[in-house]
Amino acid sequence: MKCSERDTEPLRIQDSPARDDLRKTMERAEKKQNEYHLEQDLYRTLANSSQVGVYILQDRTFQFVNPHIAEYAGYREEEMVGMESLSLIHPDDRRLARKNAIRMLKGQRFSPYEFRIITRDGRIKWIMETSTPIYYKGKRAVLGNSMNITGQKEARNRLEELEALESSILDAIPHAVVGLHNRRFIFANNAVQTVFGWFPEELIGRSVRLIYCSDEDCDKIARLFYDNLEKHRTYSTEFLCRHKDGHDLICMMRASRIGERLTEGRIVVTYEDITERKQAEKELEASREQMRNLSIHLQSVREEERARIAREIHDELGQSLTAFKMDLSWLAKRMAQDEQLHGKIKAMSGLVDQTIESVHRISTDLRPGLLDDLGLVAAMEWQAKDFSSRSGIACEADLYAEEVPLEKDLATAIFRIFQETLTNVARHAGATKIFVRLEAKDGQVILEVTDNGRGISRKQINDPKSFGIMGMRERALLWGGNVQVTGSRYKGTTVTVSIPMKSRGEE
Ligand SMILES: Nc1ncnc2c1ncn2[C@@H]1O[C@H](COP(=O)(O)OP(=O)(O)OP(=O)(O)O)[C@@H](O)[C@H]1O
Numbered sequence: 001m002k003c004s005e006r007d008t009e010p011l012r013i014q015d016s017p018a019r020d021d022l023r024k025t026m027e028r029a030e031k032k033q034n035e036y037h038l039e040q041d042l043y044r045t046l047a048n049s050s051q052v053g054v055y056i057l058q059d060r061t062f063q064f065v066n067p068h069i070a071e072y073a074g075y076r077e078e079e080m081v082g083m084e085s086l087s088l089i090h091p092d093d094r095r096l097a098r099k100n101a102i103r104m105l106k107g108q109r110f111s112p113y114e115f116r117i118i119t120r121d122g123r124i125k126w127i128m129e130t131s132t133p134i135y136y137k138g139k140r141a142v143l144g145n146s147m148n149i150t151g152q153k154e155a156r157n158r159l160e161e162l163e164a165l166e167s168s169i170l171d172a173i174p175h176a177v178v179g180l181h182n183r184r185f186i187f188a189n190n191a192v193q194t195v196f197g198w199f200p201e202e203l204i205g206r207s208v209r210l211i212y213c214s215d216e217d218c219d220k221i222a223r224l225f226y227d228n229l230e231k232h233r234t235y236s237t238e239f240l241c242r243h244k245d246g247h248d249l250i251c252m253m254r255a256s257r258i259g260e261r262l263t264e265g266r267i268v269v270t271y272e273d274i275t276e277r278k279q280a281e282k283e284l285e286a287s288r289e290q291m292r293n294l295s296i297h298l299q300s301v302r303e304e305e306r307a308r309i310a311r312e313i314h315d316e317l318g319q320s321l322t323a324f325k326m327d328l329s330w331l332a333k334r335m336a337q338d339e340q341l342h343g344k345i346k347a348m349s350g351l352v353d354q355t356i357e358s359v360h361r362i363s364t365d366l367r368p369g370l371l372d373d374l375g376l377v378a379a380m381e382w383q384a385k386d387f388s389s390r391s392g393i394a395c396e397a398d399l400y401a402e403e404v405p406l407e408k409d410l411a412t413a414i415f416r417i418f419q420e421t422l423t424n425v426a427r428h429a430g431a432t433k434i435f436v437r438l439e440a441k442d443g444q445v446i447l448e449v450t451d452n453g454r455g456i457s458r459k460q461i462n463d464p465k466s467f468g469i470m471g472m473r474e475r476a477l478l479w480g481g482n483v484q485v486t487g488s489r490y491k492g493t494t495v496t497v498s499i500p501m502k503s504r505g506e507e
């Protein structure tokens with residue numbers, strides 16, 4: 001539609017004082033209206049741009065919510081307007097949240113209160129809120145300011161959980177655990193009472209000197225810890241400490257610095273009372289020593305006994321048999337020419353020769369005289385030759401230990417181990433050749449016997465019924481040595497014995 005100029009021309013009112021007043025009043029009203037709208041816009045802009053949730057409630061329903069609230073609650077702003085505010089709150093928290101809001105509105109509470117809401121998609125969020133009474137559109141209303149504190153709350157819960165976990169770990173540790181700051185206790189677990197007799201609260205703030213025997217000890221251990229913890233994260237040592245009642249205790253102490261660096265001398269130290277364990281270890285070691293000595297004694301008694309029997313057999317039987325043989329030849333010379341009788345005497349003399357040889361062999365088996373007279377190397381050479389001739393197994397021996405003076409009992413031990421290895425080769429290996437090496441190297445005497453037989457398995461080596469191998473091991477162990485047996489199928493077996501040469505008195 002087209003308007004004529006006349007239609008659009010403003011209404012002209014004739015000038016007069018009354019009209020002036022009216023115009024002024026209208027202008028004032030318009031200005032006020034503008035100011036009111038400006039104010040409204042300002043508040044709305046403030047509320048909308050706020051990082052805090054802002055809402056207005058009237059009759060328990062939302063009249064206004066800013067975008068922040070809508071965002072954390074998961075609704076659109078227009079959906080929330082008209083919604084009952086309590087419906088957003090977690091059912092378990094509704095009563096308390098309402099009570100707190102009322103108290104705040106009445107001026108009975110000043111600090112913000114917390115509660116949970118359930119978002120549109122069913123998640124739970126923690127909210128912290130304040131409420132203020134206001135007038136809105138001419139009626140009483142509530143202005144709410146709220147913050148989503150879910151993140152902080154979760155972090156706080158996690159921290160609380162961690163703290164609870166930490167204190168239960170500390171209490172579950174049977175050792176005393178203390179935190180130190182410049183040698184003063186900053187925390188202590190309950191076990192300090194068991195270990196040192198002090199209650200944790202008696203220690204806090206006091207010097208760590210309380211649990212050491214002297215000022216010197218305290219300085220010494222502090223230096224040890226701080227020097228080592230400069231370079232390493234943890235450090236442990238055994239140290240003498242003192243109980244509240246004055247008795248001393250040996251502690252295994254493990255220290256570690258708090259944080260990455262040793263700033264301000266903050267460290268954590270655990271103390272394990274090992275006094276009883278140390279005592280038990282000492283007793284065990286003493287009884288092992290006794291057992292070792294007893295075993296050595298028994299071995300040497302056995303060897304002496306064998307040597308005595310060997311001598312007796314050799315001397316007594318040998319001499320009697322020789323006399324017997326001489327008597328037989330005396331008889332033969334004086335007897336009449338009787339073929340049958342002479343044949344008998346010859347046979348008897350042959351038998352006596354065999355018996356003499358047997359006696360000789362038995363006595364040497366019991367205790368080779370060479371071992372006592374000429375030493376280990378000579379005895380081993382003789383034993384190797386004897387073994388070869390008896391078993392038909394070729395034996396190559398490199399025995400380099402002549403110059404080493406070995407204690408008699410140690411020489412016997414090595415010789416007996418050697419005999420056992422030879423017996424095993426003869427009985428089990430099916431070998432055609434053995435190689436024996438004896439040498440003194442790096443303070444150890446080493447015996448190695450290798451055969452080219454069927455080999456020994458790990459199971460056979462470790463079989464608890466392998467008494468021969470076990471016996472070798474024990475003999476070596478008595479002298480602080482060890483025996484290693486290795487073998488591979490059809491490629492032979494090697495027994496290596498290493499024993500320190502120092503005499504037992506030097507241990
Ligand atoms: N040189 C070897 N070659 C192959 N097998 C071996 C050898 N030496 C030992 N064994 C195996 O290891 C087992 C254990 O040897 P060990 O000397 O302990 O016992 P044993 O010779 O059977 O009996 P014992 O020595 O008590 O009379 C043997 O039964 C044998 O099977």
Ligand SMILES: [Mg+2]
Pocket residue numbers: 420423424468469
């Ligand atoms: Mg054996």
